[in-house]
Amino acid sequence: MFFEQLLQQVINGLMLGSIYISVAVAFTLTIGILNFLNFTIPALYMLAGMVGWSLSHYGLPFGISGPLNWAVALLIGIVCAILGSLLVERFTYRYFKMKHGDATEHAIPLVSSLGFLLIFEYLILIAHGSDTRGFSTPFSNTDLRLFGFIISIPQFLSLIFSILIVAGLSVLLNRTKLGRALRAIAENPEVATLMGIEVNKIVPIVFVMTGFLCGVSASIFAINYHEVSPYMGDHVGTKAIAAMVIGGLGSVWGAIAGGLIVGLSETLSIYFFGASSAQITVWGLLLILLVFKPTGLFGHNAIGKGKF
């Protein structure tokens, strides 16, 4: 009996981890390629979820039509996250790159992205207040019972989906011309420019991916847990940061491992020690790991060590 319950918790943990994976990959991509810790990511995640909710609840602005289908609304939410991400690119990353050369030597883009975090979060708070909103989808009670274990189908699909997206990303980075350009920029932006890579056209692609990953992850969250709130990004964002650090900065597969480890340790710690212990377990694990392996599990030696 005990082992069955434990195994159920392990399954729940892996499912929870699948939510963190996409966001952790978004973090790890921007830091790995651009050496930029993008704090807007939790806000983009929240933006996608809240825009999706708002459209499926109120419909398009100016009363063009009635409330939209949940899937269409979430798609528009993802597009909004991508547009928001491009806005951040324009006013933090590109601007400082033009003005200060390798801007990431300073903490400037980091601080600026914190500014954008506040702007997006409080814009949504002004528009919709701070209440948690129910998000209704056709999938309400779709648990699959397999050998006595409860597996929620949307959660299972989302785990598969996250891993597929990340696998696709990994292929993109390692096999395509675009991927090679991105890795060249990660190595050295100046030399990449000399080699004929149009850095200014390639960098926005990273931000489009960031927005897309956040949007997809938020949609998965909304479908699974049937709720969105202006604060949904904070919780997932901090856990995704932990996942990224555990996996190692800049490593896409590390983000998957990290996401699953964080999800697992969170559910197991709640199961054994109660709800408020998860914080200590997850961050304690991270701290202990960093003491013994200061670059995370699969981190590259050169990434994220630059001074501020």
Next chain:
Amino acid sequence: MTGYMSGVLAILGINIIFAYSIYITAATGQLNLGGAGFQAIGAYASAILSNEMGFPIGLTLIFASIFGGLISFLIAFPILRTKGVYMVLATFAIAEIVAGVILNSDYLGGPTGIVVNDYIETELILIVAVTVVLFGFYLMSTRIGLAMRAVHDDDAVANLMGVNTRAIQIGAFTLGGAIAGLSGGLYALYFGFVEAQYFNANISIFVLLFVLIGGTQTAWGPLIGASFFTLIPEALRIGDDWRFFIFGIIIVGMMIVRPEGIVTRDALDRVWFKILGKTNV
């Protein structure tokens, strides 16, 4: 002095002290994103000392800072093994762990918090704040301050030139923790109540923003940054949500106009040149 004014001044004083604690570590090139954790340590230490042990106020504050400093000294060794973003996130982890430990501890009141019996007036906070600011200026004018600047600009070269980089970094981290503990102690005694939920990630982020936007190059930075961001929202007496929205826009705009912070060494030199007709250096 009206009650409202004295309230604002008390918060201003606490924020300035807190900003200097983060500034002293930032001046050696380490960003501390766990300020709230160290502040919480000081606040809870002084709540316990004053309630359970019956310490007088002065002694409580001294022990709150010693306790904050001691814990940061112990944490500094593992933390300084990490660099750059890893270190920023490791300090963040520490703040989360401190909040988690408090929430899970019955002795520390758990999620309900502790009521503090003693209380202090605004005047004491302002006196301590002025002392901390003067100490910050003095520290940056000494050889140690110069060594801190050297470590901030390039730790490898500073090491080659005979600066004990590790000692400077650990010392700055410890001192930062002690001052954060002091600000926490003042917070606990002034508001008479501490709860873990107050010392959250937003507090850590805001205090780091005070310092980075004020400027890490000179000791003026945290003073200007903390005053700017405590007084501007008070002046813009509008809804809370709009306030933070405007705060965000100011941050983005500020980074465009003055990316090294409001007060930089160059700007100070220019001001001195105008006043004295010669540079200050």
